[in-house]
Amino acid sequence: MKEMTSMQRFEAALKHETPDYVPVSYFSGIYMLHWMKDQLTWKDTVEYGRNGIRMANTTIKFLDDVGGDTAYILSDVGEIVQGWGVRMKIADEPDIHMALGKFAVNEPGDWEKLDVLDPLIDGRMPTYLDACEVLRDKYHDKVPIGVDVPSALTTCTHVAPMETVLIHMLTEPDALKKGLKTVTKTVGDFLNACANEGAYYAAYLTTRASKEITTLEQYQEFGVPTDKEIFKNTPGLMHICHVCGVEPMFEIISDYARTTKNVKGISWWDRGAKPNLTEAKQKWGKDLCLMAGIDHTNTLTTGTIQDIEKEVEESCKIAMPGSGFIFAPGCDISPKTPKENMRAMVKAARKHGKYR
Amino acid sequence: MDKSQYQRIYDCVVNGKAAEAQKIGEEMKKAGIKSTEIGSVLIDAMNLVGHRYREREIALPQLILATHCFKKILAPYTAESRGSEGIVVVGTVKNDIHDIGKNLVVSMLQVYNYTVHDLGKDVPLEKFVSEAKRVNAGIIGAGTLLTATMPELSEIINLMKEAGMAGKVKFAVGGAPLTTTYAKHIGADGYAADAILAVEMAGHLIKGEQSYLAARQDKA
Numbered sequence: 024m025k026e027m028t029s030m031q032r033f034e035a036a037l038k039h040e041t042p043d044y045v046p047v048s049y050f051s052g053i054y055m056l057h058w059m060k061d062q063l064t065w066k067d068t069v070e071y072g073r074n075g076i077r078m079a080n081t082t083i084k085f086l087d088d089v090g091g092d093t094a095y096i097l098s099d100v101g102e103i104v105q106g107w108g109v110r111m112k113i114a115d116e117p118d119i120h121m122a123l124g125k126f127a128v129n130e131p132g133d134w135e136k137l138d139v140l141d142p143l144i145d146g147r148m149p150t151y152l153d154a155c156e157v158l159r160d161k162y163h164d165k166v167p168i169g170v171d172v173p174s175a176l177t178t179c180t181h182v183a184p185m186e187t188v189l190i191h192m193l194t195e196p197d198a199l200k201k202g203l204k205t206v207t208k209t210v211g212d213f214l215n216a217c218a219n220e221g222a223y224y225a226a227y228l229t230t231r232a233s234k235e236i237t238t239l240e241q242y243q244e245f246g247v248p249t250d251k252e253i254f255k256n257t258p259g260l261m262h263i264c265h266v267c268g269v270e271p272m273f274e275i276i277s278d279y280a281r282t283t284k285n286v287k288g289i290s291w292w293d294r295g296a297k298p299n300l301t302e303a304k305q306k307w308g309k310d311l312c313l314m315a316g317i318d319h320t321n322t323l324t325t326g327t328i329q330d331i332e333k334e335v336e337e338s339c340k341i342a343m344p345g346s347g348f349i350f351a352p353g354c355d356i357s358p359k360t361p362k363e364n365m366r367a368m369v370k371a372a373r374k375h376g377k378y379r
Numbered sequence: 380m381d382k383s384q385y386q387r388i389y390d391c392v393v394n395g396k397a398a399e400a401q402k403i404g405e406e407m408k409k410a411g412i413k414s415t416e417i418g419s420v421l422i423d424a425m426n427l428v429g430h431r432y433r434e435r436e437i438a439l440p441q442l443i444l445a446t447h448c449f450k451k452i453l454a455p456y457t458a459e460s461r462g463s464e465g466i467v468v469v470g471t472v473k474n475d476i477h478d479i480g481k482n483l484v485v486s487m488l489q490v491y492n493y494t495v496h497d498l499g500k501d502v503p504l505e506k507f508v509s510e511a512k513r514v515n516a517g518i519i520g521a522g523t524l525l526t527a528t529m530p531e532l533s534e535i536i537n538l539m540k541e542a543g544m545a546g547k548v549k550f551a552v553g554g555a556p557l558t559t560t561y562a563k564h565i566g567a568d569g570y571a572a573d574a575i576l577a578v579e580m581a582g583h584l585i586k587g588e589q590s591y592l593a594a595r596q597d598k599a
Contacts, residue, residue: 123476186479189440190447193395235555238438269555270435295558320526320556325564354556359530 029092029166037261037287037312039347045339045376046092047369048351055085055097057358072099075153083161090369094158095169103213104181106146107137128183131195134202140209142216152220159221167223172214174229175207175249192245207249211256224261232275233268242272254283263288263314267354269296277310288312292353300341312347317368319352324360328367335371350376380416388452392424395444400451414456418490421449429575446483462494465585468511469520470498472531477524483574491578504531508538511548517585522554529556533565549584553577559592
């Protein structure tokens with residue numbers, strides 16, 4: 024079989040067609056900056072986040088070094104919400120994310136004061152779009168460009184403190200829904216702008232779709248309508264829903280895959296959350312492309328090269344049959360992960376992830 | 380406390396009646412109800428809320444609202460708490476602003492008569508150690524929700540060693556991505572999977588047990 028490009032490999036996995044190898048992806052997160060700080064001429068996340076060319080070049084350097092099949096652009100969660108006046112708190116470590124500081128919504132009445140943002144003008148969305156454009160020019164259609172964009176409900180928990188949003192779900196649902204409407208339109212417009220600049224898929228962060236955070240009924244009321252509207256309004260982008268909780272709502276994400284054209288998969292912590300990879304493959308593997316395979320909290324961080332290879336081999340055996348599998352850690356990689364472990368993960372995935 | 384007073388407090392927390400909570404606390408105090416009696420009802424109520432949460436009958440919004448009511452009812456009494464069970468310094472590590480779980484732990488420990496020094500969120504690591512020294516704490520509790528900030532927990536242990544606290548002050552950790560395996564790996568003395576287990580864990584550590592890792596059956 025002729026060797027596929029990363030894009031062909033990734034597309035095949037999403038369509039449950041047989042690729043040459045299991046595609047490898049990861050949420051490099053702040054790890055990327057931590058690892059590369061000696062190679063970079065600028066000093067911190069703030070400078071990274073202010074310049075799209077830097078963002079793209081960092082992604083390229085990291086992909087060249089570690090390997091893998093996706094050019095995934097690190098976000099610092101502020102590029103949208105800064106447009107509403109949310110202030111980022113600059114971390115005191117040069118290689119760490121900025122954190123959310125002052126919020127735009129504190130009282131129920133603040134939700135209706137939010138305006139729909141323009142991705143070409145507001146916040147730092149234009150910077151992120153610049154990064155997409157540079158990566159598109161570099162990779163053309165050879166490597167899928169991935170963006171990570173929070174769902175509308177998750178974005179609300181960046182516009183207001185999470186505790187406030189959760190209390191408003193119970194005590195001020197109408198006010199919250201007014202805010203959600205504005206946020207939904209903004210997130211959709213931003214995703215379309217990313218697609219226009221070359222993004223192929225979104226790691227759509229449905230981080231609140233986990234049963235220890237909301238009930239199914241609550242997510243159906245506040246999350247599902249907005250998620251579905253965004254999927255419908257972003258036909259040019261594939262979506263892989265990422266849930267970082269311990270009980271991801273597979274039933275809802277699977278329904279998205281069945282009822283929309285562009286939701287293709289789920290990314291979750293298969294080694295720490297329910298279901299594990301075996302259960303997920305059996306129950307949801309036909310509807311969803313599964314993006315998982317190694318424990319980013321233990322094996323990848325503290326394991327030996329042998330531990331990593333063993334876990335990669337085990338995951339490939341479970342999830343490769345029938346395709347629909349992208350090998351990946353369950354969430355952001357810890358900055359203390361040894362370089363050798365990352366390289367070993369990609370190498371092992373190539374070794375054990377060969378289809379023919 | 381009579382049955383109707385008990386039921387009123389219990390119902391307020393279990394059903395998240397936020398608007399009534401502060402008033403109930405003030406009325407109970409005026410009626411001469413002791414904080415320990417109030418605390419006992421609140422724990423009963425939170426035990427039910429915690430059970431429902433663990434069984435996934437409810438989720439975080441109800442849990443947070445219950446905690447909100449819990450704090451409001453207790454507010455008139457908090458100033459009088461003697462905190463005689465032990466001294467605990469608690470915070471969310473630097474670069475992490477998630478504090479819902481930490482706040483639950485603080486409230487629960489206060490109700491169980493611990494003196495809690497809440498450092499808040501995004502706390503510089505040195506602050507855990509300096510504050511523990513200043514207040515002569517028995518336990519330092521640090522939490523994080525982010526994978527990216529998990530390594531900060533082992534940095535606190537290093538700082539405790541440098542400050543000569545190792546073996547004298549216990550170090551406990553908590554947060555969604557943590558497990559007993561991780562707690563053991565970094566050398567933490569304590570781990571609790573939720574706020575209710577945190578009280579259990581604190582009791583064991585304060586009594587001098589070397590370590591106590593309180594995992595839920597479904598997580599370890």
